[in-house]
Amino acid sequence: MKYKRILLKLSGEALMGSQQYGLDQEMLLHYAKEIKSVVEQGVQVAVVLGGGNIYRGISSEKTGVDRVQGDYMGMLATVINCMALQSVLEHQGVQTRLQSAIEMKAVAEPFIRRRAIRHLEKGRVVLFGAGTGNPYFTTDTAATLRAIEIEADVILKGTKVDGIYSDDPYKVTDAVKYTTITFAEVFEKNLKIMDMTAFTLCNENKLPIIVFDIHTPGNLLRIVQGEPLGTLVKF
16 A cells, blocks of 8 residues: 555535435445545545535634634534444444544543544544634644644545646636646646645645545555546645
């Protein structure tokens, strides 16, 4: 395996599948099977899920909920998603641990860096819920922070698109796909991969990012085996 320890970032919106909101069981099962396929090869896997399929804090002010309160609600949504994926993974025979940045003893461990690393070393999938535990930070930032803390080899950002393009490939037919790109080029071209806080953290800590299509079965395993899928952002 090219990568021994990975941080997999998945969007909450993707968990909706074809639904308007909530959790699609087929998507959960697909994610679980993809993760299981790399765990069986000895790869250590940590996961950060978004919560946009349930609640997006950034849009909460439109409904009269203030931003800070909305962000905390969004963090709780990520825990719900983590609990769902945890359950499906365990039905697939994969050992897991859920750690939350907001203390909730009945459903999750508190985030403790050394404990998380020990779980990974024992072959357990560690799901990080509740973002960073602070408002105004996205789950992209949480994923980057946790990846740095656990000393992951790479962040794998699973999306519905097969990489990074010069423009939105769904809107611009002649958008150019990048196979590899540097952090400096991303800044220069103003490409939207992650929010700026997350992206800057990756750049400063020399943590590579691979953006890839998570919806195609087998892609996650191919990437950790070293196949050049998606787009690699390197320093």
